[in-house]
Amino acid sequence: MRLAGAGKRDVRSQFGAIPWRLNDGKVEVLLVTSRISRRWILPKGWPMHGATPAEAAATEAYEEAGVTGEPSNAAVGFYSYRKDFEGDDLPVVVAMFPLRVKKVLKDWPEKGQRKRKWVSRKKAAALLSEPELRLMVRNFDPRRLKG
Known part of the structure; x- marks a missing residue:
């Protein structure tokens, strides 16, 4: 699959969600496993x-993690990674949007392909691979969100 208008080495954009909730006054983040490497x-x-972008991130949270809620329209940060895409090593920049989780579903589109778990911001940062994303999640504070 060729992405329309993109050259072989052009940077691609993605949108991601930081699904979060308060549990006994503490912020928790919902992680999921990747389909192939299971990280x-x-x-x-x-x-x-x-x-x-925020709606796309919320859709991904529904499909991959089985949660719905209120996305923030303001990105809390960006990180980059390299994606193996049909034999190409493509640079990708991801804008991350907080999603305050209102509902955790028992069934969702990718349930059979992924696991999910709620963890503290500190634990989430320790489990994630990308350094920029780890720092973003560790420092994530929903009290600083705008509207």
Whole structure:
């Protein structure tokens, strides 16, 4: 699959969610496993036609983690990684959007392909691979979110 208008080495954009909740006054983050390597990640995906970046991130959280809620329209940060895409090593920049989880579903589209677990910000940071994302999650504070 070729991404429209993108050259072989162009940077791609993705949108990701930081699904969060308060549990006994403490912030928890929902991690999911990746489908292939089974490492712990946050939901993310490609832009979606007709959806804002925050809406696309919320859709990924629903599909990958089985949660719905209120996305923030303001990105809390960005991180980059390299994605193996059909034999190409593509640079990707991900904008991350907080998603205050209102509902955790028993069934969701990728339930059979992923595991999920709620953890503290500190534990989430320790489990994630990308250094920029680890720092973003460790320092994530929903009290600083705008609207």
